[in-house]
Amino acid sequence: xxxxxxxxxxxxxxxxxxxxxxxxxxxxxxxxxxxxxxxxxxxxxxxxxxxxxxxxxxxxxxxxxxxxxxxxxxxxxxxxxxxxxxxxxxxxxxxxxxxxxxxxxxxxxxxxxxxxxxxxxxxxxxxxxxxxxxxxxxxxxxxxxxxxxxxxxxxxxxxxxxxxxxxxxxxxxxxxxxxxxxxxxxxxxxxxxxxxxxxxxxxxxxxxxxxxxxxxxxxxxxxxxxxxxxxxxxxxxxxxxxxxxx
Amino acid sequence: xxxxxxxxxxxxxxxxxxxxxxxxxxxxxxxxxxxxxxxxxxxxxxxxxxxxxxxxxxxxxxxxxxxxxxxxxxxxxxxxxxxxxxxxxxxxxxxxxxxxxxxxxxxxxxxxxxxxxxxxxxxxxxxxxxxxxxxxxxxxxxxxxxxxxxxxxxxxxxxxxxxxxxxxxxxxxxxxxxxxxxxxxxxxxxxxxxxxxxxxxxxxxxxxxxxxxxxxxxxxxxxxxxxxx
Ligand SMILES: Nc1ncnc2c1ncn2[C@@H]1O[C@H](COP(=O)(O)OP(=O)(O)OP(=O)(O)O)[C@@H](O)[C@H]1O
Ligand SMILES: [Mg+2]
Numbered sequence: 001x002x003x004x005x006x007x008x009x010x011x012x013x014x015x016x017x018x019x020x021x022x023x024x025x026x027x028x029x030x031x032x033x034x035x036x037x038x039x040x041x042x043x044x045x046x047x048x049x050x051x052x053x054x055x056x057x058x059x060x061x062x063x064x065x066x067x068x069x070x071x072x073x074x075x076x077x078x079x080x081x082x083x084x085x086x087x088x089x090x091x092x093x094x095x096x097x098x099x100x101x102x103x104x105x106x107x108x109x110x111x112x113x114x115x116x117x118x119x120x121x122x123x124x125x126x127x128x129x130x131x132x133x134x135x136x137x138x139x140x141x142x143x144x145x146x147x148x149x150x151x152x153x154x155x156x157x158x159x160x161x162x163x164x165x166x167x168x169x170x171x172x173x174x175x176x177x178x179x180x181x182x183x184x185x186x187x188x189x190x191x192x193x194x195x196x197x198x199x200x201x202x203x204x205x206x207x208x209x210x211x212x213x214x215x216x217x218x219x220x221x222x223x224x225x226x227x228x229x230x231x232x233x234x235x236x237x238x239x240x241x242x243x244x245x246x
Numbered sequence: 247x248x249x250x251x252x253x254x255x256x257x258x259x260x261x262x263x264x265x266x267x268x269x270x271x272x273x274x275x276x277x278x279x280x281x282x283x284x285x286x287x288x289x290x291x292x293x294x295x296x297x298x299x300x301x302x303x304x305x306x307x308x309x310x311x312x313x314x315x316x317x318x319x320x321x322x323x324x325x326x327x328x329x330x331x332x333x334x335x336x337x338x339x340x341x342x343x344x345x346x347x348x349x350x351x352x353x354x355x356x357x358x359x360x361x362x363x364x365x366x367x368x369x370x371x372x373x374x375x376x377x378x379x380x381x382x383x384x385x386x387x388x389x390x391x392x393x394x395x396x397x398x399x400x401x402x403x404x405x406x407x408x409x410x411x412x413x414x415x416x417x418x419x420x421x422x423x424x425x426x427x428x429x430x431x432x433x434x435x436x437x438x439x440x441x442x443x444x445x446x447x448x449x450x451x452x453x454x455x456x457x458x459x460x461x462x463x464x465x466x467x468x469x470x471x472x473x474x475x
Contacts, residue, residue: 050453053457055453055456055457076459076461079456079457079458079459080459082457083457084454084457086450086453086454086457088450090405090447091447091450091451091453091454092451092454094398094401094402094451094454094455095397095401096376096377096380096397096400096401097377104455104458104460104465105458105459107465108458108459108460108461108465109459110465136377136401137401138401138404138405152458153458156458156459
């Protein structure tokens with residue numbers, strides 16, 4: 001089998017205050033896959049995500065991206081390969097104009113001039129926000145800001161797109177539009193979500209993280225249909241939703 | 247609406263169209279002149295006010311817009327009122343009160359200078375988009391670090407004021423109104439919470455910047471200047 005885009009082995013992490021959030025996580029994601037990362041509040045999902053581009057460093061175990069280990073020396077290249085969209089777009093959009101924000105990442109990678117402009121426009125077009133390039137991000141609606149946040153990361157042409165709760169706080173139409181955008185992208189995706197129908201719609205495979213370990217890793221439909229497994233990890237389907245009939 | 251935009255009185259006058267860096271220089275020159283004018287040269291102050299009035303007139307900024315925003319001057323006014331009572335020197339009688347003569351002159355001068363300064367600053371803010379102002383400062387070769395810090399401020403002032411407003415609403419919804427000093431501990435704690443929230447947001451922004459390959463300085467050719475080419 002080819003080298004996985006994401007190769008996490010035995011990853012453990014304790015926060016400085018002594019709280020152990022991850023106890024040996026193993027996770028592989030291959031090129032072209034879309035994988036959902038499910039789990040209850042406090043399971044360690046965000047902690048895991050922050051290891052994928054070296055924001056947090058592993059207490060034990062290792063993370064590699066397309067074969068390149070996440071270490072201090074490789075950080076710049078790792079951060080180009082792994083694009084993280086954070087949960088709150090206000091944390092991600094900090095420049096005075098949308099286009100500056102989208103340009104920030106590629107400019108850090110050394111892109112300049114016309115090539116930079118082209119990259120910015122392409123990324124904004126991918127999320128349908130090209131018309132907003134000159135607007136200040138804080139004047140956009142929440143759904144638009146989320147889309148621009150995705151564009152800021154796409155502009156770096158990452159090998160894997162990691163999204164932390166992409167559908168949270170979106171109205172149903174924005175949620176659907178974002179799903180269409182994600183489906184149209186030709187990129188490997190790891191998506192942290194509490195929105196189980198969203199996981200089913202977008203990701204063929206799901207991983208359940210619970211109490212800092214991987215508790216299950218299977219096709220999404222299969223996972224969501226396993227009532228005992230779901231209940232054991234505080235996962236609940238929305239009222240009236242039947243995964244076997246969608 | 248954003249804080250910077252609340253100061254703005256949009257329009258299309260020559261003053262609005264004038265490049266931001268020229269306006270900043272103009273303001274700076276005006277301020278220096280006002281500050282350097284000796285106390286009690288009242289005709290000069292009258293002249294300055296006239297100049298400002300002309301600029302405001304040309305810019306067609308509604309006077310009420312400026313007046314309402316002049317509340318920032320209140321601390322100076324309070325200080326100016328106190329000054330004649332606490333200053334030393336020859337005493338004179340005004341309206342049956344004994345006040346210090348040098349104190350009175352100092353208060354008058356302070357009030358005149360503060361009013362001119364505040365009015366001039368507000369006029370700049372009323373006729374210039376916050377973003378253009380930053381670009382202007384950059385063109386004046388202000389260190390880019392300072393411009394970056396200011397642009398972050400412009401960007402996140404709104405987020406923080408929103409936080410503050412939500413917090414206020416949450417407190418009032420639970421029946422809290424700060425009426426007397428016994429309530430101050432609650433206010434202090436909520437301000438503390440706001441501070442921590444803002445601090446943690448700062449950390450998250452930093453993480454988001456690192457995640458996009460930031461290495462400690464803004465990439466060149468990437469300043470606010472670029473969107474204005
Ligand atoms: N900075 C921190 N310091 C100490 N403990 C932390 C810190 N951040 C998170 N934790 C703890 O680590 C555990 C995992 O947190 P994490 O944020 O990864 O959970 P999560 O799966 O993302 O949850 P959610 O679904 O609520 O976002 C939690 O118990 C949390 O309290
Ligand atoms: Mg989380």
